[in-house]
Amino acid sequence: MRIDGSVIVVTGASSGIGRATALALAREGARVVLLARRADALEQVAADIAAESGPGRTLVTPVDVTDADAVERAAAEAEQRFGRIDGWVNCAAVTMFGPLLETPLADLRRVLDVNLMGYVHGTRTALARFAAQDSGVLVNVSSLLGRIAQPYGTAYTMSKFAIRGLSVAVREELRLAGKRGVSVCTVLPAAIDTPIYAAAANHSGRVPHPPPPVYRAERVAQVVLAQLRRPRREVVAGGLLGRAFVATHTVAPRLAERILAIDVDRSLRAEGTAVPPTSGSLHAPGAAPAAVDGGWHGRRRERRRRAAALAGLVAATAGVLAIPGYQHTVRAARRALDGRRTP
Numbered sequence: 001m002r003i004d005g006s007v008i009v010v011t012g013a014s015s016g017i018g019r020a021t022a023l024a025l026a027r028e029g030a031r032v033v034l035l036a037r038r039a040d041a042l043e044q045v046a047a048d049i050a051a052e053s054g055p056g057r058t059l060v061t062p063v064d065v066t067d068a069d070a071v072e073r074a075a076a077e078a079e080q081r082f083g084r085i086d087g088w089v090n091c092a093a094v095t096m097f098g099p100l101l102e103t104p105l106a107d108l109r110r111v112l113d114v115n116l117m118g119y120v121h122g123t124r125t126a127l128a129r130f131a132a133q134d135s136g137v138l139v140n141v142s143s144l145l146g147r148i149a150q151p152y153g154t155a156y157t158m159s160k161f162a163i164r165g166l167s168v169a170v171r172e173e174l175r176l177a178g179k180r181g182v183s184v185c186t187v188l189p190a191a192i193d194t195p196i197y198a199a200a201a202n203h204s205g206r207v208p209h210p211p212p213p214v215y216r217a218e219r220v221a222q223v224v225l226a227q228l229r230r231p232r233r234e235v236v237a238g239g240l241l242g243r244a245f246v247a248t249h250t251v252a253p254r255l256a257e258r259i260l261a262i263d264v265d266r267s268l269r270a271e272g273t274a275v276p277p278t279s280g281s282l283h284a285p286g287a288a289p290a291a292v293d294g295g296w297h298g299r300r301r302e303r304r305r306r307a308a309a310l311a312g313l314v315a316a317t318a319g320v321l322a323i324p325g326y327q328h329t330v331r332a333a334r335r336a337l338d339g340r341r342t343p
Contacts, residue, residue, distance in 0.1 A: 001064070001137050001162070001212075003028040003030050003229060004071050005029055005031075006228075007078065007082040007083075007085050008032055008076065009074070009078060009087070009088045009089065009122075010025070010035065011036070011063075011088075011089065013042060013045055014025060014034075014037070014041035015034075015036075015047065015195045016091075016217055017091055017192060017221065017224075018089070019290075019291070022049070023219065024222065026053040028225065030251050031056075032057060033058070033059045033074070033078040034058055035062075036062065036092065038285045039060065044290060051240060065118030065120070065122060071125050072183075083130055085135070085136065086136055087139070087171045088125075088136070088139070089108070089224055089228075090118070090138070090141060093114065093141075094115065094201070094280070094281065095155075095196050095201065096108070096156060096200060096201035096280070097204040098204045103154070103155070103201075103203045106277075108154070110283060111159060112158065112162075115159030116158075116162045121275045123170060126138050131182060133181075135181040137182075137228050138185070139169050139187060139227050139325070140182070140185070140186050141186075141187045141224065142167075142187065143156075143188055144189065144190050144236065145157055145160045146188060147161075147188060148246070148256055148257060148314070150261075150263075151261050152204055152264060154273045157302050163186065163187055164188075168185050168233075171183075174185040179310060184231075184302040185227040185234070186232065187237050187240075188246070189236075189237045190237065190238025190245075191211050191238070192210065192216070193216055193294050194292070194293065195291055196294065197209055198286075200280045201280040203277045204268050206269060206274065206275065212262075213238075215238050217269075219235040219239075220238075238327065245260075312334075
């Protein structure tokens with residue numbers, strides 16, 4: 001796809017990766033349809049785009065993506081305004097922290113409704129149009145947690161695994177239908193500095209924050225734009241360490257899962273003050289910043305130290321896998337990690 005002059009729908013455009021993607025698309029000359037729940041936040045994005053890239057490049061459409069009819073109406077409004085839709089980026093997401101047995105079922109269902117059914121609604125709406133014109137690119141933003149499960153984030157992990165399956169299934173349906181001009185891509189971001197943590201439902205008793213290393217949302221936005229230009233099935237957005245972690249999980253899945261579990265457990269324990277349970281902004285738009293980043297820059301030194309330790313562990317694992325008879329060594333490493341205790 002040539003982005004300049006194209007019409008792209010971005011869900012979750014009010015903050016985080018969605019907002020960064022909308023801004024990046026406008027800079028490249030796209031006309032951007034902004035979808036999210038908060039009208040005021042979308043108007044702010046539109047104003048930023050107008051100030052930077054000129055007027056007339058956006059359409060603000062407040063939508064809850066769990067409402068399939070509302071998503072369809074937004075697409076029809078975009079077609080009426082701009083004449084067509086060339087690309088669609090599913091990015092709207094919420095998250096929740098806490099052990100599965102301590103999270104309310106209503107909150108768990110809501111995470112799945114937004115993160116999965118919201119993507120289903122966007123996918124159906126976009127592909128109906130793309131199939132009719134035999135052109136278009138759909139980008140589903142999943143997560144590394146769609147490859148490697150995270151404890152204390154069961155609902156979010158379930159949704160991100162399912163998004164990958166959604167992309168694969170509809171990609172093959174399009175191929176079987178002979179729709180060669182339509183592409184379906186998946187992007188897997190690593191831990192990203194966005195307001196999603198401030199808006200999260202939280203039943204963990206501690207303040208959640210992203211495990212290191214933490215990347216900027218703008219970095220993911222550039223990966224999304226690259227997918228729109230030249231679609232690929234699935235790409236990782238998160239630097240060399242993110243790709244190395246996925247590679248480690250491919251050959252030593254339990255070891256990678258254990259590494260992530262230890263790191264997530266420590267990140268939740270790092271804040272000593274207990275916090276009460278909250279549903280965050282799951283059921284209604286919250287007070288989290290309508291911004292691209294989540295304000296995690298103040299811990300750079302701590303994150304760099306922890307990131308270096310994690311990178312060393314992944315590198316050591318990769319080195320082990322290059323040694324003949326590595327399976328025995330990997331089993332020993334797993335046993336060591338199984339016996340490891342966090343503070």
